[in-house]
Amino acid sequence: MNYAWNWGVLVQPPYLEWLGQGIAMTLAVSIAAGIIALSLGTLIGIFHSSTSGAMRLVTGSYINLFRNVPLLLQMFLWFFVVPELLPKAAGTWLKRELPNPEIITAIVALGLFTASRIAVQVAAGIAAVPGGQSMAARASGLSTVQAYRLVLLPQAFRIVVPPLTSEFLTIFKNSSIALTIGVYELTARTQQIQSFTYQGFEAFTAATVVYMVIALTVTTLMTVIERRVAIPGQSARV
């Protein structure tokens, strides 16, 4: 292999700064999207576990729609198509006046996409709580909301911690797709360093290491959470 390695390029200005900005952007987009995904996904998951047929149809449609279109195309739809379909004033505002439209679009698109995946996990978690729990909650006079809040959700969340871990990991990886609409996150920055210096492999290596560190951190955090919230005597992992 005929390649002149030059690791020094990574600490030269402005490349070190680019990498730092890229990491910050990846973290910011992923965490913001993660918050949207977790709250909206939980809500949809709860409604998806309801007995009402109409409710299940609505939530099921959301889940199918967002799961069956590539995320890259979803980003394009939010970024290029939605402003055209809105009333003129709103479309112009989105295109001209909204600050950093590409970043906001990326967060929203990634958040709504991941929400559909989290909703499936949450609904499965609720379904995995033994049926007697729900009946016992109703029998003790709890309302539906109370039964979910006090009995079903606390158990369901403990069950879904492992699958949620992998969804959170996926958010960080998927945030790289935001580069297609012009967000300068980590992968975009390495690509930029490649085209400026032709020392792409150093930059790709740095990014690979950062993604691995992120994965390791998220996995460790979630394991700690799983252990902290485990109900003594009741193993969450079956």
Add this chain to the structure above:
Amino acid sequence: MSGFDVSVILDALPFLAKGLGLSLGLTAIAMVGGLALGLIIAIARLSRFRTLGTLAALYVNGFRAVPLILVIFWFYFLVPLLLGRPVGALYSVLIAFVMFEAAYYSEIIRAGMKSVRPGQWQAAQASGMTYLQAIRLVVLPQALRKMAPLMVTQGVVLFQDTSLVYVVSLHDFMTSASIVANTQNRIVELYVFAALVYFALCTAGSTLAQRLSSNRQRAH
């Protein structure tokens, strides 16, 4: 915007169909290659040789920690350098997809193989089969039933992921739609049409996966 113009889609259909062909072809090759390599990795991970298992685990966890786009970039620049001559984006991308998918398929295969009851392994070995014979004749046929729905689901994910070759300008379905959208200045029509096509194909795949999984449950 001035109405939804279907004619621009009809005019571009041959070009778009060619792109869809590449997307489907890429999916098929990555699936077959990924399954084959994934099987080897899964067997390595379950083997008695500790070093082999550790290497396989490193491979799987490494690929699963990084975004596919970064993997595509890696191979896009690495493959021509390793071969010492330009090979075109398609070959680099094919290698990237096969190696990336192998990490995911190996996890599905490993889980499937582990779900086969230990008595089956022991019985196979007691009947004088070698390790590989036991895997081929006893364990895999049973594991396959369990794995089939997950493999199809992963295939749907893979099909969606092929849209990422957009970053190296290969003319898959997504990129073709984007090219027409920009040259004809018909962004809404083309992206909505692309979404409908992806949605229809992926829904068909997801439905197949569901059917496979409910068939299996009924059989037990």
